Amino acid sequence: MADEWQDPYDFAVEVAKIAGKIIRRAAEEEIKVNTKSCTVDLVTATDVRVEKIIIGAIKEKFGEDTHCFIGEESAAAKGPSVLTDKPTWIIDPVDGTTNFVHGFPFVAVSIAFAVNKELEFGVVYSCFEDKLYKARKGKGAYCDDEKIEVSDIKDIHKSVVISEFGTNRNVDVVTEICATMKRILLIPVHGIRGTGTAATNMCMVACGAVEAFFEIGIHCWDVAAGAVIVQEAGGVLLDVDGGPFDLMSRRMMSANNRTIADRVIKEIKIFPAERDDGK
Ligand SMILES: O=P(O)(O)OC(CO)CO
């Protein structure tokens, strides 16, 4: 049988690199910043422009009506992000908008593709590092065409864990996040890190630079591409309570193995986050 999704996969790589080039160029000019859900949830004209370019290019290549789109910047206007059985592109044009605004050089273009509600491939282009991570279901994960694998560390005391503080400034939520970080540090682990982009954080798990990354409050477009990359690199993808991963739940634990994941999960205090699909 012909490989139906190879063409979209190759195109996603191509379009992610074009988008990354636009982002790099935009970073050299004045950046106008607006806010979304709260004063620390940032958006720029580049986020909106790059999403339009990516979706426009895909529509031009594959037709207007055959594919669906869930994009960070067009999501609010469309209402809840519901995944159907149709081929669907899940796009974060600028993952790490705060980094982009401040010149902190970790910004990724994240493009995932799902069919029958299953993720088929993911592409993450870390555009300032100029590193392209990609994976297709059942075909391994790659960084710049070199195969990548998660680390083989099973001892939590030898691990590095990534998490992020997110944009929720509710005092109870911030207190819980800080308390979770404290408990993880005191296990003790070698360290806690964070690049400020969920997509890149997941690639750090996939290439073995860290053992785990978890977050509550991220969106489906932040993690969809990384989800394929982590799993294809041999890692595990779970809910933060240890149950199955749910793309729309805004909760995600990715790790090199189940032993590390379970040990970190023990220290996570879960707080509520409204689902992306409004369910
Ligand atoms: O910069 P963005 O796209 O808002 O995403 C953040 C998390 O929501 C970093 O992953």
Ligand SMILES: [Mg+2]
């Ligand atoms: Mg994002």
